[in-house]
Amino acid sequence: MSAYEAELVVDGRESVADGVLALTLRHPLGEELPAWEPGAHIDVVLGPDLERQYSLCGDPAERHAWRIAVLREIDGRGGSAYVHAELRRGDKVRVRGPRNHFALEPTPRYRFVAGGIGITPILPMLAAAEAAGAEWTLLYGGRTRNSMAFTEELGRYGDRVTIAPQDETGLLDLAPVLDGLPDGTLVYCCGPGPLLDAVEASCPGGVLRVERFRPREQETGPDGEFEVVLERTGRTLTVFPGVSVLDTVRAAGVEVLYSCTEGTCGTCETDVLDGTPDHRDSVLTDEERAAGETMMICVSRCRGARLVLDL
Template sequence: MELIVRDRRDEADGVVSLTLADPDGHDLPVWTAGAHVDVTVDDGVVRQYSLSSDPADRTVWRLGVLREPAGRGGSEFVCTKLDVGDLVEVSTPRNHFELVPAGRYLFVAGGIGITPVLAMIARARATGAEWSLVYGGRTRSSMAFLDELGVYGDRVTVVPQDEQGLLPLADVLGGVAPGTLVYACGPEPMLAAVEAHVVDRAALHLERFTPKIVEGEGPDEAFEVEFATSGLTATVPAESSILAVAEELGLPVDFSCREGTCGSCETPILAGRAEHRDSVLESEEQAENTCLMICVSRAERGCARLRLEL
């Protein structure tokens, strides 16, 4: 769908927020805290950005975008070319970082990882849940939405690295009360540290902006894939991916990042077992073996054939 940029603000050094709305004033689709959208930024290039506004407000969606001059060009386009009044192609929201209902939450954010957490705070407040946030960044000037968070007082702990060092995760996570759900979003080193300090793994929910490193048990092997809906069967070579083979066959596949972080290419598994290499599904979801991300995941070793709903 095509949305119009209603507002554009510099939220911090290198961070811009865009507020999007329907050009005709219609309500936007329903979404839930933790969701992101695909934005077509330039020449058909698609990038994913988390929604940071209040899910209860159907009139606008807000994105927070970190400008990365050394990146692949998406943030550079958003931060330097899009302005108020411009039209932009945006997908319906997709959520792989759902806020599970609970009575108490601890949010941990690093850098631009604050964006989905803002929507989660709005939802937690609406349900009357207890919550607190620990928010880290390189410098105070690089940390977006601090004024917005300032109204919450001591519920929010701000930790600029140049002033206070790294987030004190051992202290923060070591004192988590039973029943608290922990939601963390930020750079990979922070997420790895959060994982190392959380005792109750079932309480931990992460969202990654870059793919986690998945160590294989040996060299990749070829395997067969039956695309059940299309009635086609093909071999996926060791050096290729299911997505690449599907593209070669002309199958209608949704994809964007090609690195297992956006969830666009999620595909149901009808038979066989997958070796999951994505950064989207939680370990319990991977163990259920009901779907996989075809851009990075493969057949499990010893499984010669996958049957997929594609």
């Protein structure tokens, strides 16, 4: 699986909320960047073993610039701290992508729910829904009004957008948004885990699309030994307990794309040709899991003794 990869220049650096920086990235030679659709993200390589995924939150029609927004996470793993402390206008960063596991599906009406930095993939979705003539609303929550990015930009949509800072209104009231959804409505939600869990509990089956920044808690099967057949080379590898498929194939010298190693970014998605995956990712929908056609090899395993992968 190939993907665009290049060093881009930080051409803009703007504070868009307390603790949130928006960065504009351009090609150093002014070349066009790959096309993308709302919901897409890119991998940003910040240093050795420091790679993060950020949603594209600009205008897909702008082919010469990508915009991302980065929340400074006090208890994070170092990526956001590096961006806020080290990246300056004129610096170069290596990026890969874009990839999209949160695509906006066409439908007559949408309900969007965003929490905090979860507004980033939702922002271009609103413009796309508006351009398509769909009926839509957005419920957007955060800790405080000053911590919520892009509120001024959202002002152009009027009363279709509800801004609900927790210190002013309490926890988001989901009932008015999610109760009695008309036929043909899709719900798109991105934000912290507790918000996603609450929305999932409130939505009828089949209407919800989510993107998670952290792995979901879930029950998994046994962490036993199994075999992986690499169809392209005919090699058979043993995946031992406590070792991922990703680490196993990389140790055997097979080059594969990967990034988060937590099952949230989708970079390592691999086609399954035979066998039943034990899905442990936070990317695939229930329908995609049931189909068993792909798996995230950084976290998912096998429900039997053997998997055949398109590697």
